[in-house]
Amino acid sequence: MYSEKVMEHFEHPRNVGEIPDASGTGTVGNAKCGDIMKMDIKVENDVITDVKFKTFGCCAAIATSSMATEMVKGKSIDEALQLTNKAVAEALDGLPPVKMHCSLLAEQAIHAAVEDYQKKHPKE
Amino acid sequence: MTDHIIYMDNAATTATRPEVLEAMLPYFTQHYGNPSSIHSVGRDARRAVEKARQQVAAALGAQPREIYFTAGGSESDNWAIRCASRALAAKGKHIITSQIEHHAVLHTCQYMEKQGYEVTYLPVDENGLVSVEDVKKAIRPDTVLISIMAANNEIGTIEPIREIGKVAHEAGVLFHTDAVQAVGAVPIDVNDWNVDMLSLSGHKFHAPKGIGALYIRKGVKISNLIFGGAQERGLRAGTENLPGIVGLGAAIELAVSELPEYTRRLTALRDRLIDGILKNIPDVRLNGHRTQRLPGNVNVSVRYVEGEALLMRLDLAGVEASSGSACTSGSLDPSHVLLAIGLPHEIAHGSLRLSLGNDTTEADVDYVIEKLPGIVRDLREMSALSAENSFQP
Numbered sequence: 001m002y003s004e005k006v007m008e009h010f011e012h013p014r015n016v017g018e019i020p021d022a023s024g025t026g027t028v029g030n031a032k033c034g035d036i037m038k039m040d041i042k043v044e045n046d047v048i049t050d051v052k053f054k055t056f057g058c059c060a061a062i063a064t065s066s067m068a069t070e071m072v073k074g075k076s077i078d079e080a081l082q083l084t085n086k087a088v089a090e091a092l093d094g095l096p097p098v099k100m101h102c103s104l105l106a107e108q109a110i111h112a113a114v115e116d117y118q119k120k121h122p123k124e
Numbered sequence: 125m126t127d128h129i130i131y132m133d134n135a136a137t138t139a140t141r142p143e144v145l146e147a148m149l150p151y152f153t154q155h156y157g158n159p160s161s162i163h164s165v166g167r168d169a170r171r172a173v174e175k176a177r178q179q180v181a182a183a184l185g186a187q188p189r190e191i192y193f194t195a196g197g198s199e200s201d202n203w204a205i206r207c208a209s210r211a212l213a214a215k216g217k218h219i220i221t222s223q224i225e226h227h228a229v230l231h232t233c234q235y236m237e238k239q240g241y242e243v244t245y246l247p248v249d250e251n252g253l254v255s256v257e258d259v260k261k262a263i264r265p266d267t268v269l270i271s272i273m274a275a276n277n278e279i280g281t282i283e284p285i286r287e288i289g290k291v292a293h294e295a296g297v298l299f300h301t302d303a304v305q306a307v308g309a310v311p312i313d314v315n316d317w318n319v320d321m322l323s324l325s326g327h328k329f330h331a332p333k334g335i336g337a338l339y340i341r342k343g344v345k346i347s348n349l350i351f352g353g354a355q356e357r358g359l360r361a362g363t364e365n366l367p368g369i370v371g372l373g374a375a376i377e378l379a380v381s382e383l384p385e386y387t388r389r390l391t392a393l394r395d396r397l398i399d400g401i402l403k404n405i406p407d408v409r410l411n412g413h414r415t416q417r418l419p420g421n422v423n424v425s426v427r428y429v430e431g432e433a434l435l436m437r438l439d440l441a442g443v444e445a446s447s448g449s450a451c452t453s454g455s456l457d458p459s460h461v462l463l464a465i466g467l468p469h470e471i472a473h474g475s476l477r478l479s480l481g482n483d484t485t486e487a488d489v490d491y492v493i494e495k496l497p498g499i500v501r502d503l504r505e506m507s508a509l510s511a512e513n514s515f516q517p
Contacts, residue, residue, distance in 0.1 A: 010433070011440060016506045027508070031470035034430050034449060034458065036508040054508040058432035058449070062506065 003093035015069035026112025037109040060099035068106035134481030141330040147374040151367040176373025185313035196336035197304040197325030198228035211345040216266025223464040251413040252281035274306035279412030280421025289318025308379035331375035335368030390419035400493030420480040448475040
């Protein structure tokens, strides 16, 4: 039911962990529904230089978290805000329909982290 | 993937035993007759069907004429509930069941509600036990059927069926039990248990898939499930699944003859696995009754991790298990059984069922005890939840 790419990211997730002095943090999901994603980003000159995640969730939730971190690392915050769940799912060679909400969580977690950074660092 | 597969999902299905397959094979190519044909090839087939009926009856303490072959547990449950309550509609339209039944029972009861029946779904205690007193109190003058499972498929709790049967009979109410998980795992006697109908499914005790039976006590009124020929006393028409029926008979006879040894061996393995998991992994709880449980059932909730991730990691390590998490059910809610025993959603999502069987060895159990802590540790390290951090954003 899962693509090889999903399984590969599930087995060897990238960027697991936390950033102690994160520039922004986004947490989305709900333990009641079985998925919580937390993303930490480090931003320098509007570029995401580091990103780490922690996820409570199924295979797809872990794989989409991992893929989303890879997709925004080294990108500008404007580019990160354009990340879509569809792009994350496509990068994983697709997700089963019932798991598409996991990719949506990954998108929302990245956006929440960037928005948190923007709130803490308002442009003058 | 590892080469060696440790299959611990025997509550989902079992392998057909070689002895069972061997008994079945001649009925595909040699004795392939239609049991309704009157020539010798047909008569051979008829004899095989009736022998299997006797084998199933003997395993349940029933009469052969009270055994009706079906395609499996779900069909038996559907038939018992729909057709027995319909036959008694003149008496009333109230059904009693429990909140932890298999969906084959629960969804049939929900269908009956749409047909104008009222259904009482009894709660269970934290161990998954139905209270006999609750059953007694729920009985009304218009109650036509009580359906309580003999043993739960997820958490393994064995229900007080004999006592419930007594209460049902004293009140003159028909009593059905879904014994799909119990057959071949606990001793059954339909008279001692006071059951009027009992569902069973072959593939749970090493017969093939697609064959089951419904025991219907002589004298119970039930309407036809399938209209057509005279098969199964005219109640369930259709040419018999001859090889399947032969396999069911052979498998149930073997299972019952080996029951004492099976119970002794699997109970020891089960307890070794439960103790090993609880001892080696922090923040884990056992679901279901500690002792009044199926010999092969282990069900635990592992906090801060999600069940599907857990079982996929186990799969990568060569261990086949199952989970009651939402992610394996295709809905947002975790298992109704785990919620009914009072688990909060986030703990129910982290459930893992390991169901042992005839082929499980002590080495298999020890392998799981050795592998599981590392898998849990790994998933917890990447989890957004922990003992310090069980926030709800």
